[in-house]
Amino acid sequence: MPPALDFLLIGQGLAGTLLSYELERAGATFHVIDAGHRGAASAVAAGIVNPITGARFVKSWLIDELLPQLETTYRALERELGIDILHQRSIYRALFTAGEENDWLSRTAQEGWSQHLLPSSDLGDFQAIVQDTHGQGRLAGAQVKVAALIRAYRQRLLDRQQLHEAAFDPQHLELRADGLRYGAFHARQIVFCEGYRGQDNPWFSYLPFQVVKGEVFILEIPDFRSDDILKYRLLMAPQGADHYWLGANYERRPADDQPSARGRTFLEDKLSHMLRVPYREVAHRAAIRPAVADRRPLLGRHPDHPQLVIFNGLGAKGSSLGPYFARQLVDHLLRGQPLHPAADIARHPQK
Ligand SMILES: Cc1cc2nc3c(=O)[nH]c(=O)nc-3n(C[C@H](O)[C@H](O)[C@H](O)COP(=O)(O)OP(=O)(O)OC[C@H]3O[C@@H](n4cnc5c(N)ncnc54)[C@H](O)[C@@H]3O)c2cc1C
Known part of the structure; x- marks a missing residue:
């Protein structure tokens, strides 16, 4: 039997990608399982890093x-x-x-x-x-080119035979004293980076996920040119060539992760007060933000099964929170460094 991997990761959105990179840097062995769901937040995000947010112009949490x-x-x-x-x-x-x-x-x-x-x-x-x-x-x-990063990193994992393209089925996970087995994989720990699907994870569904759907348009606007970002009725960000990202709405308790007529109406109404130059709709996309009731990430080991770990809850700010907390989680798992108390899942005791 091959030696156990240090880690098995579930999910290669932004969280799984950044965590893989930190594990690679630290010299840990790992393998990633990812289903490539189309409604993944990372595939739809604008990747904007905004240091001052909210109606009262406050600094984004921990931004410095x-x-x-x-x-x-x-x-x-x-x-x-x-x-x-x-x-x-x-x-x-x-x-x-x-x-x-x-x-x-x-x-x-x-x-x-x-x-x-x-x-x-x-x-x-x-x-x-x-x-x-x-x-x-x-x-x-x-602005972080999230989708391009994930695509390129995915190719690197495939080239190195570190990615298995499939859906993880929790029923086949076998917990053991020295780690876990999942099919042919034998690992010491498993880290769930499942985005909004983390709310259905049988071990971590007790955490207070409060996921929020968002819908966006990608528009081609030929008579327009800006490399900057605008926050006016909608957020508008460049996507390369003549393409622009415009979004998004915030829909709580979403029934699915698909583009909807309601989302379209919301976006078209806002757009009608914005663009007075011709444009063409290239795409209408939707995805679900892995948000949490207290708006803080979810990091740490399961209270009863220390070989089960979560990296989730990046909410609407994955581009800025992801790098810092991926590094912190790896320092915690490999070197015993403490987690930020506001991000540590220990703040939400299991009932
Ligand atoms: C409309 C919209 C706009 C946004 N704009 C911004 C922005 O401008 N700036 C910003 O910082 N953030 C933004 N975000 C938030 C950002 O996208 C998220 O914080 C981030 O992408 C979350 O990454 P993730 O890896 O946790 O989840 P996801 O991107 O959802 O990735 C989860 C991955 O896990 C896989 N997976 C899940 N379950 C399983 C399973 N059982 N088996 C195998 N694979 C599985 C999925 O296929 C997917 O690849 C936006 C989000 C949305 C929806």
């Missing part, structure tokens, strides 16, 4: 720690895979009322915010979209 790690990880992956992954981009945020404008101005004077807020500048082609506002703020954001 997340940014250096995401820069390190994505730049290293760019070199390893020979592709572009991380793009620094301005994010223009429309301000709709005088109150919003005042709040924004007071942020610009606040200590510790200067690296996130940029001086206001010409809107470029966005000028033709943004109307009836009290101006706009400009942020130092970024």
Whole structure:
């Protein structure tokens, strides 16, 4: 029998990809099982990293720690895979009322915010979209090419015979004192990176998943040009060539992960107040964000079965949370380093 793997990973979305990379860096042996579900959040995400969010313009949770790690990880992956992954981009945020404008101005004077807020500048082609506002703020954001990263990393795993393209069936997992068996695989630990499907995982379904569906359009807009991101009625982000990502709605308790008539109506209504240049719909996509009631990631070992581990709950911010928490989970599993208490699943005792 071949020696046991250190880890078996279930899922190769953004979470599984970043975790694989950290395990590879640490010299651990692993194999990934992924079903390639079409509704995976990572396949639909815009990959936007936005340091200031919410109606009250607050700093994204932990953003000053997340940014250096995401820069390190994505730049290293760019070199390893020979592709572009991380793009620094301005994010223009429309301000709709005088109150919003005042709040924004007071942020610009606040200590510790200067690296996130940029001086206001010409809107470029966005000028033709943004109307009836009290101006706009400009942020130092970024965009991660999530789908391209996952595709390239998947090919690397396939080339190295480390990926099995199939659905994992929990009924066939056999827990043993020294680890686990799953079909021909023998591993010390298994890490579930299943995205929203984690809510159906028999060992981790007790965690307070609160998944949220999102629908988006990919549009071709020939008479338009911007490499920046706009937050105005919808988020609008470049996708290369003349293509733009526009989204998204937030639908709680979704019945499925498919594009819907309701999602289309929502997007078309917003669009009718935005674009006054010709465009062509290239795609209408939907996926489900693996969100959690307390909006924090889910990391750690199962309380009763330490060979079962979860890496999930990246919610609507996988591009920024993923690199930091993948590194942290590997430091925890291989070196016994503590997890961030707000991300550790120990905060949700099993009832
Ligand atoms: C519309 C939309 C827009 C978004 N925009 C942004 C954004 O701009 N910025 C940002 O940071 N985040 C964004 N997100 C969130 C981001 O996409 C997620 O945080 C991230 O992709 C989650 O990655 P994941 O790997 O946990 O899950 P997923 O991407 O869902 O991946 C899970 C993987 O596990 C596999 N899998 C699941 N169960 C099994 C099984 N039993 N057997 C085998 N394989 C299995 C699936 O096939 C899939 O490949 C957005 C999400 C949506 C839906």
